[in-house]
Amino acid sequence: MNSKDNTFVIDANSRTPLNLKEIWEFRELLYFFAWRDIKVKYKQTFLGVTWAFIQPFLMMLVLNIFFGQMLHFPSETLPYSVFAFTGLIIWNIFSSGTINSSNSMLTNAVIIKKNYFPRIILPLAAVIVSLFDFMVSFILFGGLLIWFRVLPDFFRFIAFFPLAVIIALITTIGTGVIIGAMSIRFRDFRIVMPFLIQLLLFITPVIYPISAISNKTLYYVLALNPMAGAISLARAALTYNPVDWTIIAISGGMAVFIFILGLLVFKKNETLISDLA
Amino acid sequence: MKTILEVNNVSKKYSLSGINPAYQTLSGSMTNFFRGGKSNEREFWALNDVSFEVKEGDTLGIIGRNGAGKTTLLKIISRITSPTSGRITGKGKVTSLLEVGTGFHLELTGRENIYMNGSILGLKKKEIDAKLEEIVEFSGVEEFIDNPLKFYSSGMQLRLAFSIGAHLEPEILAIDEVLAVGDSLFQQKCIEKMTSIVKSGRTILFVSHNMQALKTICNKAIVLDAGKKVFDGTAEAAVDFYNTEHRLQGQTINLLDLPRGKYAGELIFRELRFATPAFQYGEDIAFTVLLKTVNPSARKDNVIFGANVVDRFGNNIYHISNILTNQPFTHNSDNDEYRFSIKNNLRPGQYRLTLCLTVNDVVQDFFTELINFTVEEGNPYGFSKTEFIQGLVFPGFEIKQIID
Numbered sequence: 001m002n003s004k005d006n007t008f009v010i011d012a013n014s015r016t017p018l019n020l021k022e023i024w025e026f027r028e029l030l031y032f033f034a035w036r037d038i039k040v041k042y043k044q045t046f047l048g049v050t051w052a053f054i055q056p057f058l059m060m061l062v063l064n065i066f067f068g069q070m071l072h073f074p075s076e077t078l079p080y081s082v083f084a085f086t087g088l089i090i091w092n093i094f095s096s097g098t099i100n101s102s103n104s105m106l107t108n109a110v111i112i113k114k115n116y117f118p119r120i121i122l123p124l125a126a127v128i129v130s131l132f133d134f135m136v137s138f139i140l141f142g143g144l145l146i147w148f149r150v151l152p153d154f155f156r157f158i159a160f161f162p163l164a165v166i167i168a169l170i171t172t173i174g175t176g177v178i179i180g181a182m183s184i185r186f187r188d189f190r191i192v193m194p195f196l197i198q199l200l201l202f203i204t205p206v207i208y209p210i211s212a213i214s215n216k217t218l219y220y221v222l223a224l225n226p227m228a229g230a231i232s233l234a235r236a237a238l239t240y241n242p243v244d245w246t247i248i249a250i251s252g253g254m255a256v257f258i259f260i261l262g263l264l265v266f267k268k269n270e271t272l273i274s275d276l277a
Numbered sequence: 278m279k280t281i282l283e284v285n286n287v288s289k290k291y292s293l294s295g296i297n298p299a300y301q302t303l304s305g306s307m308t309n310f311f312r313g314g315k316s317n318e319r320e321f322w323a324l325n326d327v328s329f330e331v332k333e334g335d336t337l338g339i340i341g342r343n344g345a346g347k348t349t350l351l352k353i354i355s356r357i358t359s360p361t362s363g364r365i366t367g368k369g370k371v372t373s374l375l376e377v378g379t380g381f382h383l384e385l386t387g388r389e390n391i392y393m394n395g396s397i398l399g400l401k402k403k404e405i406d407a408k409l410e411e412i413v414e415f416s417g418v419e420e421f422i423d424n425p426l427k428f429y430s431s432g433m434q435l436r437l438a439f440s441i442g443a444h445l446e447p448e449i450l451a452i453d454e455v456l457a458v459g460d461s462l463f464q465q466k467c468i469e470k471m472t473s474i475v476k477s478g479r480t481i482l483f484v485s486h487n488m489q490a491l492k493t494i495c496n497k498a499i500v501l502d503a504g505k506k507v508f509d510g511t512a513e514a515a516v517d518f519y520n521t522e523h524r525l526q527g528q529t530i531n532l533l534d535l536p537r538g539k540y541a542g543e544l545i546f547r548e549l550r551f552a553t554p555a556f557q558y559g560e561d562i563a564f565t566v567l568l569k570t571v572n573p574s575a576r577k578d579n580v581i582f583g584a585n586v587v588d589r590f591g592n593n594i595y596h597i598s599n600i601l602t603n604q605p606f607t608h609n610s611d612n613d614e615y616r617f618s619i620k621n622n623l624r625p626g627q628y629r630l631t632l633c634l635t636v637n638d639v640v641q642d643f644f645t646e647l648i649n650f651t652v653e654e655g656n657p658y659g660f661s662k663t664e665f666i667q668g669l670v671f672p673g674f675e676i677k678q679i680i681d
Contacts, residue, residue, distance in 0.1 A: 010356060010365040012287075032396045040384045114375040115397050116356040271359040274352070275291065 023118050033108075033125035037100075038132050052136035056092060060085045067207050076209045077239050079148045086238065087206035087231045089137045093168045094175075094227050095197045097130035101176025102193055105184050105273060112274050119273050120266055123180040127172050134165070145238070152238045160237035167230040171255045174262030181269040184276050204228055209235070210247065223247035226255035278332040279368075281480050282354070282449060287363030288504075289324040289349050321534065323349040324360075325504040331449075331497075336481040338491040338498035338512050340519045342528055343649045345501040347484045351375060351451045354482065369448025372399050376453070378438030383427040387418055387437055390426055394441050408444045415466075416440035431590070443470045450474070451482040465664060468494075486555065486627065486651045488516045528553070533569070535647055543575035544568055544608060545642040546634060551650060558655030558671075562586070562619040566632070570611055576637055577608040583633035584617060587646050589626065594669055595619055608636075622670045625654045625663060 023030075042048045060081055067073040068080025075083035101123030105112065108122055145152070183189035204227045205212075213219040222228050229251020236243045324346045331337050339347045352358045354365060355373035380397040381390050391412055395405040413422050416437045418429065426434060468490070475481060475494060485491045491498065491512060498515030500508035500522075508518045532546040547569035556562055566582070586595040597619055599605060606615070629646035656663045656671050 006370070007366065007368050008371075010353070010360065012360040012362045012364065028402050029396045032393055036380075036382060036385065036389075036393055039389070040382055043384050108380075111380050111397060113357065114379045115373065115399075117397070117399075274358045 019118065023120065026117050026121055029117055030121045030125055030128070033121060034128035034132070037125065037129045041129070049136055052133045053140040056085060056088045056137050057140060059088055063088075063207055073208055074212050076211060076235055076241060078150065078235065082144055082148050082150050082238065083209070083235065084207060085141060085144055086234050089134055089141060090164060090168050090231050090234050091201065091204060091206045091227060092137070093130050093134050093165070094172050095201070096133065097127045097169075097172035098175045098179060099193055099197060100129060101126035101172070102179035102183050102189060104176075105180050106187075106190065119270050120177060120263075123176045123266075124173065127169065127176055130172065131169065150238055153240065156240075157237045160233050160243075164230045164234035164237065167226055167233070167252055167255045170259040171226040171230070174255070174258035174260070177262040177266040178258075181266045181273070184269065184273050200225070200227075205231055211244075220247065220250065223250040224254055226251045226258065230255075278334065280330050281333045281335075281369065282331040282367040283365065284330065284350075284354070285328050285364045285366075287324055287327050287350075287353060287360045287365060288322060289346075289353060289358070290361040291321045291323055322504050324353070324501075326363075327501070327504070327506045329499055329506060329509055331480060331482070333480060334478045335497055336475050336483060336495045338495035338515065339482060339484045339501065340488075340491065340498055340515055341501035344503075344530075346504040347501055348375065348453055349504075350501070351453055351482060351484060354449075355451050367449060370399065371449040371451065372445050372447035373451040374398070374442045374445065374453065375451075377442045378434065381426060381434065381438065384425055386425055387413075387422040387429070390437065391441055394438070398441065398445055399447065400445070412440045412444050415443065415470075439467055443467060443474075446479070449480045449482070451484075453484045487625075487654065488520070489654050492516055530648060532644070535644060538643055538645075540640045540643055541636075543572035543641055544570055544577060544580070544634065544636055546632060546644065547611070549632075549648060555651040555653050556621060557653055558625055559621060559657055562617075562621045562623075562650070564617050564630075566615040566617065568608060568611060568613065568615070568634070570608070578605070579637045580606040580608050581635045582615065582617075583631075583635070584619075585631040586619065586623070587629045587631060588623075588669060589628075592669060594623065594628075621652065622657070622672055623652045624666070624669060624671055625652050625656075627651050 042051065045051060047054065063084040064081045068075070068084065073080065078086075104122040104126045105119070112119065112122075144150075179189055179193060183193075203222065204225055205222070210219065210222060210228055210232050213222060223246075229248045232251075233243070233248055327346070327350065329337075339350060341347050349358070351373055352375070353360050354367075355371050355375075357373065357375075378394060380394050382393065385393065388409070391409060392402070392405055395408075396402065400408075413419055416433075416439070418433050418437055421429060421433065426437075429437070471494060481494075483491065483495055495512040497510070498508075498512040499506055500515050500519050507522070508515050510518075528551040530549045530551075532549055537545075545568065546566060548567040550565040550567075552563045553560075570577070581598060581600045583596070583598040583600070585593055585597075587593050597617070628650055630644075630648040630650065631646050632642075632644045632648070633640065634642045654663055656666055657673065658666075658671070660666065
C-alpha cells in the first residue's frame with residue numbers, strides 16, 4: 001500500500017461537505033462499534049438474544065388482551081396479535097434506534113475526545129444494533145404468521161415490507177443524528193428523549209390502524225409522521241387490502257426530509273463534538 | 278529530507294461559558310437568546326499562531342507546562358478537534374495515541390478488545406489479523422487472551438493496551454506521554470520498542486514531561502508556552518531552553534477560569550501558584566493559594582483547607598488539611614496567602630491535586646483532580662534505574678543484617 005502519496009489538508013477556513021468516501025473507509029470501525037454493542041448487550045444476560053423477542057412478544061400479548069380482545073380495536077383484516085406485533089417491531093427500530101443513537105455521543109465521549117473517526121459512525125452503529133434486534137424479532141414474526149395462518153402474497157410482501165423497513169431506518173438515522181448532535185450541546189435531550197418517544201407512540205398507529213381516523217385532515221397530518229406510513233405499509237404487506245399511496249408518499253417524503261436535515265445538522269455540529277463531549 | 282507535516286499559523290480558541298464550560302443547557306442558551314445573543318462567554322486561546330514543520334523520519338518533541346497547548350496541538354494534527362484558524366498539510370496517515378486502551382470494554386475478551394481498540398486507532402481488520410500474534414506475545418497475557426477483560430488485573434489491561442499502541446505503523450504517529458505509566462519492566466520494553474520505531478524511519482510527535490526520555494527519543498523539539506511557540510530547535514537545546522526559561526518562573530494557575538461544582542461559593546479559590554512547574558524528586562510540594570471573597574458579608578472564620586494528591590490511576594496518595602492539625606484560619610483580606618508544603622516521597626510521574634475549601638463546615642469551593650503537577654525523575658537511594666523501583670511512594674528505609 002502506498003499511502004505516502006495521500007496528502008491531507010486541515011484548513012480552518014474550508015468546510016468540507018459530508019465525506020461519504022471517508023465514512024466508507026471507516027466501515028470496519030462502524031462494524032466493530034455495532035458488533036461491540038450487540039455483543040455486550042446480550043453477553044451477560046441469562047437469556048441472551050432471546051430478549052430481543054421476549055420484549056415485543058410480551059408487549060404484543062398485553063396489547064392483544066386489552067385492545068384486541070377487550071376493546072375490539074379494528075385491525076385491518078389481520079388477527080390483532082399480528083397487527084400489533086407488526087406495528088411494534090417497526091416502531092422499535094425507531095424508538096430504540098433514536099434513543100441509542102442520541103446517547104451514543106455521550107456514552108462514547110472518552111473515545112471521541114482521544115481518537116479521530118467520522119463521528120457519524122457512532123449513531124449509525126447504534127441504528128445497526130436496533131436493526132439487529134429487529135431481525136431477531138423478525139424470526140418470531142415469521143412464527144406468528146404461521147401460527148395465525150396469515151399467508152401474505154409473496155411479491156407484495158417482498159415489495160412492501162422492505163420498503164417499510166427502509167422508511168423506518170432513514171427516519172431513525174435522521175432523528176438519531178439530529179438528537180445525537182444536539183444532546184452534545186444540550187444535555188436536556190438525554191432526559192427528554194425517552195418521554196418524547198413515549199408521546200410519539202400514541203400519535204403513531206401502532207396499536208390502532210391509521211384507517212380508523214375518520215377526520216381526513218387529521219389523517220393526513222398524522223401521515224407527516226414517517227413512522228405512520230412505514231407501519232401502514234408493513235401491515236399492507238401482509239394483507240390484500242388496497243394501499244393508500246398518498247399517506248405512504250407523505251411519510252416517505254418526510255423520512256427523506258428528516259434524513260437529509262439530520263445529515264446537515266450533524267455536519268454543522270460535527271466539529272464541536274470533541275470539544276463539548 | 279522531504280517535509281511530511283507543515284503547520285501554518287494554527288490557533289485554537291475555546292469558549293468558557295459561565296461557571297461550567299463543559300456543556301450548555303437549553304435554558305441557559307435561551308436566556309442568552311433573549312438577551313440578544315450576549316452570553317457571559319470568556320475566550321481562551323489554547324493555541325496561538327503556531328507554525329513549524331516536520332521532515333520525514335524526524336522525531337519531534339513537544340515541551341511545555343500544563344495548559345501550554347501540547348495536547349491541543351496533537352489533537353488538531355490528528356483531526357480530533359478542528360483549528361479555529363490556520364492550515365496544516367501533511368502526507369500519509371496520522372494516528373494519535375493520546376491514551377492507551379480507549380474503547381476497551383470489560384465484558385469483551387482480550388482478543389476482542391484488540392480488534393475493537395485497534396480499529397479505533399485506525400487499523401484495518403486485515404492489519405490486526407496480521408499483527409495479532411505479535412501483539413498478544415508482546416503483552417504477555419497469552420493465557421488469558423480469550424477471557425473477558427474484567428478478569429484481568431489493571432497491570433495486565435495496561436500491558437495489553439500498550440501492546441496495541443506499540444504496534445501501530447502509520448506514517449505520522451502522535452504520542453502523548455503514554456509511556457509514563459505501566460509497571461517498570463514493561464515500560465522498559467515499551468521504550469525499546471519505541472526506539473526501534475524511531476529507527477525504522479517513522480515520523481513521530483512526542484509530548485512528554487520526561488525530559489530524559491525526550492532527549493533520548495527525539496532529535497528535534499519545540500517549546501510551547503501559553504499557546505505560543507517560544508522555541509524550535511534540537512531536542513537538547515529545547516530541553517535546556519525549557520529548563521532555564523521556565524523552571525525558574527514557577528507556575529500560576531488562574532482558578533477562576535476552571536470549571537467547578539455548585540457549592541456555597543461565598544469564598545472561592547482565586548489563584549494557585551506552584552513554586553516550580555515540576556518538582557524534583559524529594560522536593561517539598563509547595564504551592565500558594567489565594568482566595569476571592571464573593572459575598573463580603575459572609576463569615577470568614579473557621580476556614581479549613583483540604584488537599585489530596587492523586588496519581589494517574591486515581592490512587593489517593595496524600596490527604597492533608599488544617600483540620601487534622603486543628604489550625605483553622607480566619608480570612609482577613611483577599612491579599613492573604615495560604616502557603617502549602619507537603620513532604621514528598623512520590624515516585625516520579627504526573628499527579629493531580631484536589632482542593633477543597635470550607636468555612637464553618639460549609640463547603641465553599643471544590644476542585645476535583647483538576648490541577649496537574651509533575652515529579653521529575655529520580656529516587657532517594659542513588660539507584661541508577663528509577664523505573665525498576667516499584668511502589669507508589671519511595672519511603673526512606675533501612676535493611677540491616679544482624680550477624681549472630
